[in-house]
Amino acid sequence: MVVAVTSTAVQTVQDDRRADAVRELELAELERRARAGEARAFGAVLRQHQHDLRGLVWSMVRDSHQVDDIMQAAFEKAFRNVTRFKGDSSMKTWLQSICYRAAIDHIRYAGRRRHADVDEFVGMASADDVARRVEDRDRFTEVMTNLDPETRALLMLTAGLGYTQGEAAEITGLPIGTVGSRLSRARDRLRKDLS
Amino acid sequence: MNDDELRRRLLGEIPDQDERFWLRIDAALDGIEATGDFAGGPPDRRRPDAQTSGQTSGPAGLATDDLDEDATIHRIDLRGDNQDRGDDLDRSRSVPFRLALVAAVVLVLGGGFLAIRLTEDDRDRIDPFAVAAEPPPGPDVPLVELRGELACFLAQAAEVTDTVRMTINGDGSFQAHRRIGDPATGVVELINGSRRSTNDVMAFITRYRGPVVEQAEARGWTLDDDGFSDGLSTLVRVDCADVDAIRDDPADLAAIRDLPTPRTLEPTIEAAPEGPRTLSTGGIRIVSGALVSIPFEADGGTRLRLDLASMDGRTTAALISPSDLVLLAGVEGPIDIVLPHSGTYELLLGTTGDDTASISGRLG
Numbered sequence: 001m002v003v004a005v006t007s008t009a010v011q012t013v014q015d016d017r018r019a020d021a022v023r024e025l026e027l028a029e030l031e032r033r034a035r036a037g038e039a040r041a042f043g044a045v046l047r048q049h050q051h052d053l054r055g056l057v058w059s060m061v062r063d064s065h066q067v068d069d070i071m072q073a074a075f076e077k078a079f080r081n082v083t084r085f086k087g088d089s090s091m092k093t094w095l096q097s098i099c100y101r102a103a104i105d106h107i108r109y110a111g112r113r114r115h116a117d118v119d120e121f122v123g124m125a126s127a128d129d130v131a132r133r134v135e136d137r138d139r140f141t142e143v144m145t146n147l148d149p150e151t152r153a154l155l156m157l158t159a160g161l162g163y164t165q166g167e168a169a170e171i172t173g174l175p176i177g178t179v180g181s182r183l184s185r186a187r188d189r190l191r192k193d194l195s
Numbered sequence: 196m197n198d199d200e201l202r203r204r205l206l207g208e209i210p211d212q213d214e215r216f217w218l219r220i221d222a223a224l225d226g227i228e229a230t231g232d233f234a235g236g237p238p239d240r241r242r243p244d245a246q247t248s249g250q251t252s253g254p255a256g257l258a259t260d261d262l263d264e265d266a267t268i269h270r271i272d273l274r275g276d277n278q279d280r281g282d283d284l285d286r287s288r289s290v291p292f293r294l295a296l297v298a299a300v301v302l303v304l305g306g307g308f309l310a311i312r313l314t315e316d317d318r319d320r321i322d323p324f325a326v327a328a329e330p331p332p333g334p335d336v337p338l339v340e341l342r343g344e345l346a347c348f349l350a351q352a353a354e355v356t357d358t359v360r361m362t363i364n365g366d367g368s369f370q371a372h373r374r375i376g377d378p379a380t381g382v383v384e385l386i387n388g389s390r391r392s393t394n395d396v397m398a399f400i401t402r403y404r405g406p407v408v409e410q411a412e413a414r415g416w417t418l419d420d421d422g423f424s425d426g427l428s429t430l431v432r433v434d435c436a437d438v439d440a441i442r443d444d445p446a447d448l449a450a451i452r453d454l455p456t457p458r459t460l461e462p463t464i465e466a467a468p469e470g471p472r473t474l475s476t477g478g479i480r481i482v483s484g485a486l487v488s489i490p491f492e493a494d495g496g497t498r499l500r501l502d503l504a505s506m507d508g509r510t511t512a513a514l515i516s517p518s519d520l521v522l523l524a525g526v527e528g529p530i531d532i533v534l535p536h537s538g539t540y541e542l543l544l545g546t547t548g549d550d551t552a553s554i555s556g557r558l559g
Contacts, residue, residue: 039228043221055209064210071216076223140204159198160205194196
């Protein structure tokens with residue numbers, strides 16, 4: 001029995017790895033076609049990375065409508081330049097860097113930052129639960145909003161999306177030492193303000 | 196807060212992606228691919244004779260100096276504060292026009308109308324700025340007219356542009372493109388001028404695609420998959436005059452109706468012995484769905500400086516040349532433009548609701 005269970009577990013892991021490999025191959029093929037200027041393939045690549053891309057832009061502007069506009073502008077710019085993409089970094093990192101710059105440009109242009117609507121945070125839950133979550137999130141939102149957009153982006157990239165500090169430095173164009181010190185200060189501030 | 200909690204909080208904040216967003220993106224990317232508007236991009240697969248570079252032109256009112264390919268966010272300012280706009284007009288008129296797709300639009304926002312003419316035939320003869328007040332007759336010129344909420348949303352979404360390309364897909368969905376670059380290269384951008392309306396536009400397009408298909412089929416034209424009808428020309432007129440009526444009867448959305456007849460108002464023009472003439476109107480009461488036409492005479496080369504004062508900011512203006520060219524559309528604030536021709540110009544005012552506006556300005 002033990003052997004059978006172990007065998008099943010091994011099979012599951014192998015299946016997962018095989019599925020991952022297939023996904024990677026599919027993504028690689030999509031990226032190849034995207035780099036040749038194929039719009040649908042490029043769109044499919046964007047969908048593959050949408051969560052991380054959106055998360056980064058969201059962390060900086062914190063308004064879903066602005067996020068949509070920034071991402072559209074960034075995606076169009078990326079597509080216009082995709083045939084020039086040399087592959088020095090992963091396409092995901094390249095897209096992240098374009099989104100980051102687009103958000104920075106937008107913030108500088110608009111000169112405004114807005115809090116997201118509380119409604120966007122409220123899911124299905126009891127009234128008390130909702131109230132507590134809204135209160136918590138409001139506090140978290142307030143603390144986050146008081147950080148500058150670049151620092152929020154660094155937090156999202158590293159603490160939220162799991163990028164290394166080196167990758168975050170590559171995406172944002174900041175020296176890695178700056179990334180480290182900013183993250184350290186941000187964490188101190190979060191710890192202090194949320195305690 | 197430990198790492199797991201911080202991660203949960205950060206990721207928990209990210210709002211879900213709306214599928215309508217991807218409709219926008221797909222349409223925008225398709226538009227770029229179709230026009231070959233990227234490095235090493237392919238030629239236009241739909242329009243093999245389309246030029247991809249080497250020509251410069253711009254319609255009246257589109258300040259090409261405002262276009263920055265390196266900018267992340269493209270902006271076209273139609274409020275008239277670009278001093279070079281008149282020069283752009285003159286330059287653009289001298290450039291040979293060669294478009295696979297010629298788009299011209301009359302746009303009066305709010306209670307006005309949006310008419311879009313897309314044509315491929317006789318492109319070398321067509322004045323790039325010519326706007327057909329009425330579509331040419333015949334089965335080769337399909338016509339779709341929209342009115343009501345969708346029309347208003349489209350008009351709002353197009354508020355920063357004067358030229359719109361609309362693609363009607365085989366399933367009745369629309370892709371509305373705002374041209375942001377050289378018409379010779381056909382650079383287009385998904386309609387996105389108004390943040391507040393983009394999603395609404397997509398929602399309405401999804402909601403009302405059925406009536407649009409019915410309308411098209413009733414007119415005997417076939418929509419194919421790549422978004423172009425069998426006919427070479429497509430004219431889409433969007434009339435947002437009767438929002439309330441349509442809201443009650445969405446099925447009537449695509450009904451054919453005539454454009455509203457503008458109410459003509461003669462402005463007071465005073466000519467000083469030397470110096471510019473002044474042009475002014477008193478307060479003009481404009482109701483939703485109505486247009487006010489303000490004709491005035493001017494010589495070619497005259498600089499026109501106008502101020503549109505709107506009581507509650509709902510009124511916008513369009514400036515029409517003596518040859519029915521749309522020089523500016525969607526104007527909300529000051530206009531400063533060199534008029535290209537001598538003759539009778541026309542200011543059209545429209546409003547999204549009842550409003551009182553006035554025009555004052557200088558000629559010369």
